[in-house]
Amino acid sequence: MGKSDKVMDICLLAGEIMLTNGAETYRVEETLERMAKAASMKNVHCFATTTGIFLSFEEEGKDDHMQMVRVDDRLQDLNKVTEVNQVSREFVSGELDVETAEAKLEDIAKASVPYPLWLIHLSAGIAGSGFSFLFGGDWPDLLPAFIAAILTSITVVEFERYLKVRFAAEFMAAFIGGSVAIALVFFGVGDNINQIVIGSLMPLVPGVPLTNAVRDLMSGDLVAGVSRGAEALLTSLSIASGVAFAISLFL
Amino acid sequence: MFFIELIICFIATVGFGVIFSVPKRALLLGGGIGVVAYTVLSGGLYFGASPVFSTAMASLTAALIAHFLARYVRIPVTTLAIPGILPLVPGSRAYFTMLAFVDGEYLTGLEYGVETMLRAGAIAAGLVFALAVFSFGKGIGHRYETSR
Structure with a gap:
């Protein structure tokens, strides 16, 4: 699996968690575009609605990529939005590499509500x-x-x-x-x-x-x-x- | 008496923060914003402003504070804005609208319904104004391509 596949995976995972748990659409689009650009992808475009996310970018000198996820559930867990926001911020500033970011995002996706x-x-x-x-x-x-x-x-x-x-x-x-x-x-x-x-x-x-x-x-x-x-x-x-x-x- | 109301407002807003799973470090901030919004709303009503105008001012204040604090503690602004505007929600008016329609008093129901819609619109207007202040230079094109 190439780097661009990996980047696509973590971007869509981050977007899916945010959109499911009650983030605004613009925040999802902006986060995904920033993350893809930080991973040195070109021509990044993201389109999100309340029920799905489309993301497309191209890796320099290689193929174009375009994937989508469908979001069915709409929950209210603002804690997860905040945590994904934090992960994306660290990823964009270069503190996290692709693997650790993926591990962190998967932990967030599995975590339950912060309050019993x-x-x-x-x-x-x-x-x-x-x-x-x-x-x-x-x-x-x-x-x-x-x-x-x-x-x-x-x-x-x-x-x-x-x-x-x-x-x-x-x-x-x-x-x-x-x-x-x-x-x-x-x-x-x-x-x-x-x-x-x-x-x-x-x-x-x-x-x-x-x-x-x-x-x-x-x-x-x-x-x-x-x-x-x-x-x-x-x-x-x-x-x-x-x-x-x-x-x-x-x- | 008003002080007791503020304390109850704070506790109720923090409770709402837990319902929406607001992160722990933002819970008390959200409660504080809720108290400020409720104070502005009550102050506006006390000095004779209309309920809709008071709601708009309170919502604007809450959203502005939420934007400032969100930058300061690095947190998405919704986690602060949602608890902040909750004390303004016209739940009482909406309930009486429903009650009037159930009783078959359609005119009263419409009257209450319009007021509910106006107050909800006032909350939205306050949010929009605060957003406009904080997004100078970042908005979207709307009429002419003037920068060309």
Whole structure:
């Protein structure tokens, strides 16, 4: 295997990790182009959308190369984006050679989320109850919002793990969170039902696609920006319909 | 009372950072940016500015700080900007929009819906302005090839 094959592999691996875990399209394109240029490839072009990456370059005096990867999953693990960013920075400045960069990238690809799952659920609860307070809730509303937000977070994670249906996970999570909030208020825990329901839904907010859509549109990646915006919109709509379902059933 | 709100905002924003798996060294920074954004939003509302304008100003402030800090600690700017703008998300308005539509009060729902859209747009506008400030000379061609 020649050097250019190796470079192509690490570039696409880096791009795939970044795009899967919620990096902006422009960051993927820029990182890949910089890495390929640092490995002394000529005529480097990269095109990334929300669902795939194309990369082409030519090695001086040898063949042209062009490959693509398809990206299906879209997760939110900003830690991996940061780590790949660091690796690419070191690779471009010459601190890492191709082999070590590949080993590092494969480690990053295999690594799990930096925080244990119970901590993520716990902080979903804390964030949910905190926002229910900020949106005008009261002290007694903190506990029910905490419980409902934790259940929302557990539902969305477990539903996605076993059934792997997009948007349905958010729908179910919103439905369960809303139902639990209504039930808790019915049994006398907490007063302001609206604030508790809002708090229980906050962990589902599609923050990553929303921010990335703006960023992508601004840097000229119109296809990626519009598709990310549509994704954020669909997620919000499925959350809204899930909680609307719960409210029209139980309230 | 406002101080308690700020503390709760900080804790909630850090919690959101954990949900989005923000790296450990950026967690507290993100929480701090969230608190600043919430302060600007509340300050704007206190001095009688419209909610949309206050949201835009808060989002602009958060995004500017996020860009500065991202350069300083060498970290992708989204890891700081996403927790920073979360306290501005119009979750409450969106919920009441949905509630009005479920109750069949379409006019109220539209009213709330427009406000939700405007506030979300204000967040986007703040992000775009901050981005524009930090990308002088790096933007893309748009109308004429003036440099030719």
